[in-house]
Amino acid sequence: MGIKRLVLLVIVSCGLCWAQADDSHPAPTNIPGAEYPQIHPDLSATFRVRADQAQKVQLLMELGQSTYDMVKGEDGLWEVRTKPLLPGFHYYEVSVDGFASNDPGSRVFFAAMKEVSGLEVPSPESDFFAVKDVSHGTVRSQWYLSKTTGQLRRFFVYTPPGYDESTTRYPVLYLQHGAGEDEAGWSDQGHENFILDNLIASRKAKPMIIVNENGMTGVHLQPAPPQPASSRISAPIRQMMQDGFTLFDSVVSNDLIPFIDATFRTLPDREHRALAGLSLGGAQAVSIGLNHLDQFAYIGAFSPAIEISDTANDYHGRLANAARVNQQLRLLWIGIGSDDFLLEPVKKSHENLEKAGIKHVWVESSGAHVWTVWRKYLADFAPRLFR
Amino acid sequence: MGIKRLVLLVIVSCGLCWAQADDSHPAPTNIPGAEYPQIHPDLSATFRVRADQAQKVQLLMELGQSTYDMVKGEDGLWEVRTKPLLPGFHYYEVSVDGFASNDPGSRVFFAAMKEVSGLEVPSPESDFFAVKDVSHGTVRSQWYLSKTTGQLRRFFVYTPPGYDESTTRYPVLYLQHGAGEDEAGWSDQGHENFILDNLIASRKAKPMIIVNENGMTGVHLQPAPPQPASSRISAPIRQMMQDGFTLFDSVVSNDLIPFIDATFRTLPDREHRALAGLSLGGAQAVSIGLNHLDQFAYIGAFSPAIEISDTANDYHGRLANAARVNQQLRLLWIGIGSDDFLLEPVKKSHENLEKAGIKHVWVESSGAHVWTVWRKYLADFAPRLFR
Numbered sequence: 083m084g085i086k087r088l089v090l091l092v093i094v095s096c097g098l099c100w101a102q103a104d105d106s107h108p109a110p111t112n113i114p115g116a117e118y119p120q121i122h123p124d125l126s127a128t129f130r131v132r133a134d135q136a137q138k139v140q141l142l143m144e145l146g147q148s149t150y151d152m153v154k155g156e157d158g159l160w161e162v163r164t165k166p167l168l169p170g171f172h173y174y175e176v177s178v179d180g181f182a183s184n185d186p187g188s189r190v191f192f193a194a195m196k197e198v199s200g201l202e203v204p205s206p207e208s209d210f211f212a213v214k215d216v217s218h219g220t221v222r223s224q225w226y227l228s229k230t231t232g233q234l235r236r237f238f239v240y241t242p243p244g245y246d247e248s249t250t251r252y253p254v255l256y257l258q259h260g261a262g263e264d265e266a267g268w269s270d271q272g273h274e275n276f277i278l279d280n281l282i283a284s285r286k287a288k289p290m291i292i293v294n295e296n297g298m299t300g301v302h303l304q305p306a307p308p309q310p311a312s313s314r315i316s317a318p319i320r321q322m323m324q325d326g327f328t329l330f331d332s333v334v335s336n337d338l339i340p341f342i343d344a345t346f347r348t349l350p351d352r353e354h355r356a357l358a359g360l361s362l363g364g365a366q367a368v369s370i371g372l373n374h375l376d377q378f379a380y381i382g383a384f385s386p387a388i389e390i391s392d393t394a395n396d397y398h399g400r401l402a403n404a405a406r407v408n409q410q411l412r413l414l415w416i417g418i419g420s421d422d423f424l425l426e427p428v429k430k431s432h433e434n435l436e437k438a439g440i441k442h443v444w445v446e447s448s449g450a451h452v453w454t455v456w457r458k459y460l461a462d463f464a465p466r467l468f469r
Numbered sequence: 470m471g472i473k474r475l476v477l478l479v480i481v482s483c484g485l486c487w488a489q490a491d492d493s494h495p496a497p498t499n500i501p502g503a504e505y506p507q508i509h510p511d512l513s514a515t516f517r518v519r520a521d522q523a524q525k526v527q528l529l530m531e532l533g534q535s536t537y538d539m540v541k542g543e544d545g546l547w548e549v550r551t552k553p554l555l556p557g558f559h560y561y562e563v564s565v566d567g568f569a570s571n572d573p574g575s576r577v578f579f580a581a582m583k584e585v586s587g588l589e590v591p592s593p594e595s596d597f598f599a600v601k602d603v604s605h606g607t608v609r610s611q612w613y614l615s616k617t618t619g620q621l622r623r624f625f626v627y628t629p630p631g632y633d634e635s636t637t638r639y640p641v642l643y644l645q646h647g648a649g650e651d652e653a654g655w656s657d658q659g660h661e662n663f664i665l666d667n668l669i670a671s672r673k674a675k676p677m678i679i680v681n682e683n684g685m686t687g688v689h690l691q692p693a694p695p696q697p698a699s700s701r702i703s704a705p706i707r708q709m710m711q712d713g714f715t716l717f718d719s720v721v722s723n724d725l726i727p728f729i730d731a732t733f734r735t736l737p738d739r740e741h742r743a744l745a746g747l748s749l750g751g752a753q754a755v756s757i758g759l760n761h762l763d764q765f766a767y768i769g770a771f772s773p774a775i776e777i778s779d780t781a782n783d784y785h786g787r788l789a790n791a792a793r794v795n796q797q798l799r800l801l802w803i804g805i806g807s808d809d810f811l812l813e814p815v816k817k818s819h820e821n822l823e824k825a826g827i828k829h830v831w832v833e834s835s836g837a838h839v840w841t842v843w844r845k846y847l848a849d850f851a852p853r854l855f856r
Contacts, residue, residue, distance in 0.1 A: 113582055113583055113584075114582070114685070115582060116582075131568060132567065132568065132569075133565070133566055133567050133568035134566070134567030135524060135525060135566040135567040136523075136565070136566040136567060136568060137522060137524070137566070138522060139568070176568070176570070178520070178523070178565045178566055178568040178570075179520055179521070179522040179523040179524070179565055179566050180519065180520050180521030180522040180523060181518060181519065181520035181523060181526075181563070181565040181568070181570075182519075182573070183563070183565075183568075183570035183571055183572075183573060184570055184571055184577075184584060185570075186569070186570060186583045186584070187583075189584065190571075190577055190584045195500055195501070195502060195503075196500055196573045196574075197500075197571060197573070197576065197577045197584065213612060213621045214621075215614055215621065218611065218612045218613075220609045220610070220611040220626075221609065221610050221611075222607045222608065222609045222610075223607065223608050223609075223656075224605065224607040224608075225600060225605045226605075227602055234600045234601075234602065239607075246732065246733070269610075298501070345633065346633070
């Protein structure tokens with residue numbers, strides 16, 4: 083806290099300083115006390131920033147997928163009101179004369195390998211991850227030594243309500259984020275803790291531990307080499323499937339699982355262990371899960387970066403024997419949104435699994451490649467586990 | 470993760486892509502993989518950002534206390550190298566044509582009621598909070614219902630190594646952040662967990678639980694009313710001392726402590742409970758601590774916003790009976806840096822406590838009003854607790 087800040091400190095009793103004429107309200111993702119962004123009743127949002135000498139200020143929604151020019155008002159602040167937004171979570175940035183950074187009015191979330199502003203657009207759909215007066219689990223950040231990487235690494239663990247007081251042993255869901263995100267994603271953006279608190283309180287899911295590690299291990303975001311437009315999705319995805327995420331696979335199976343089983347009151351067998359993830363993390367869940375059916379009986383792939391075209395040979399042939407896979411996997415869950423850019427390869431994967439007789443739960447939902455969808459997938463997936 | 474990001478995904482084996490000619494290296498606070506900021510051997514730092522159409526780009530160190538003009542290089546990126554910096558933690562921002570925001574190359578930290586870039590300048594002095602291969606405690610974020618505010622509130626808890634495995638009960642240090650920061654400050658900026666892990670591993674501190682709540686409760690940062698320059702520090706500080714932080718006092722003493730004692734294996738008496746904080750949090754620790762000597766036997770004030778001028782009447786007379794205070798308080802610890810803008814009122818407080826015969830540990834260290842100092846204060850304070 084800087085000098086200039088503290089000498090300005092006074093204590094006031096502050097009411098709804100930000101009350102607006104049109105029933106708009108600050109987003110839940112705003113910094114406490116920040117008036118903007120404002121959500122309007124039609125779910126459009128108004129953004130406002132200070133940039134006194136700027137020539138051009140833009141709002142970049144969804145990491146630049148849609149762009150709004152902001153306009154300088156009479157008060158000198160730059161402002162724009164968006165079209166109505168979908169309920170749920172949106173990444174966004176503000177670009178000032180070519181400098182893309184975060185909006186000082188919003189909390190940030192780790193995405194695209196940087197700290198990015200987030201906007202939560204609330205709606206009745208948000209109820210399943212609302213912070214309610216039920217028993218709450220706890221999210222822990224903890225460190226352990228990975229022999230694979232030689233690093234002290236951080237992971238997050240959700241322990242369910244009652245964990246500390248009981249002597250019960252619990253099943254474990256290993257749950258992974260997407261490319262460019264990190265181990266905080268499932269708690270910060272995903273609200274895994276509130277989703278599970280609410281599911282457990284209503285007895286829809288069994289109490290479980292959830293572990294989040296950093297899946298960017300051995301994975302680097304780089305410009306793709308030039309290639310035909312039609313293969314721009316497939317080539318890197320096929321590459322990921324063959325690569326097998328060797329380094330992260332070893333971190334999970336050799337280092338993380340033994341540490342978790344030694345440190346937490348787990349049920350340390352495959353029947354009580356699940357692996358799931360979103361996007362990159364979904365690709366990792368399928369790859370690492372199939373590679374370690376001795377360790378996992380449940381796999382969840384949320385909008386996964388997969389394209390299974392040859393069940394006899396993909397994943398080094400681990401899907402070739404359908405009967406054996408069906409006997410070993412108690413659940414293979416695959417979901418994708420109808421507006422997701424990965425819809426085609428994932429749907430093709432589903433169809434090829436069907437043809438090969440590999441049992442799986444298939445969910446084709448509405449929505450794009452966004453956390454709004456992945457939260458719902460967790461709420462669908464978790465109740466099916468450990469039954 | 471946006472569409473444009475994922476189609477650019479390829480997996481590469483990346484070495485030290487950022488290796489520099491002059492032995493400079495990315496700061497520990499950089500985003501993984503981010504080349505800049507770079508720390509040089511003389512502890513100067515080079516910052517580099519993209520702002521293609523900008524007219525004026527500045528680096529604002531320590532929330533604007535010192536400013537550097539950045540210069541556009543031939544590659545189109547804006548760059549500046551600072552003078553040598555003090556080892557430790559620095560808040561900073563980048564201002565682009567009047568838009569002050571964070572540097573996409575660095576992790577952010579909550580300060581001045583926004584998400585602010587942080588720069589850690591490592592040195593041998595950093596060893597006491599380094600992540601070492603010792604037993605690690607865990608930092609939990611957890612929610613509870615406060616009757617005082619009617620809110621579900623989040624707090625952070627450090628539990629020491631071995632907490633989960635043992636049946637021991639532990640003493641508790643309640644440890645608070647400064648104005649404009651939040652309950653994450655002592656883990657994110659302060660590294661309370663590594664400081665305690667290392668102290669406990671070397672048997673210099675007793676294993677203890679640390680709890681961090683949000684002390685901005687009922688406290689709002691507002692422009693101060695006009696007043697003579699000489700009273701710009703004193704007036705709000707005196708106001709805080711008289712106010713007594715009524716709302717936060719009730720949260721801590723009526724809601725938080727009972728919840729912690731009911732939820733964690735604590736030693737639930739005053740002899741095993743300490744309250745400390747930095748700056749605003751230091752003011753709160755003294756005020757709330759003196760108001761609840763039935764609950765706390767140890768008080769720590771790190772660069773506190775206090776100015777004790779009248780021990781007979783300040784804090785509603787709770788310091789008036791020196792013998793009684795000395796008998797009740799097993800430790801009153803007060804520290805301030807020689808370059809801290811609060812040096813004068815805090816030193817005056819120390820002198821007046823001395824005159825009144827109120828026992829306290831007095832530490833006048835080097836340093837300013839920064840986390841670099843407060844980490845060291847925790848490392849000095851914690852070993853004195855619960856002896």
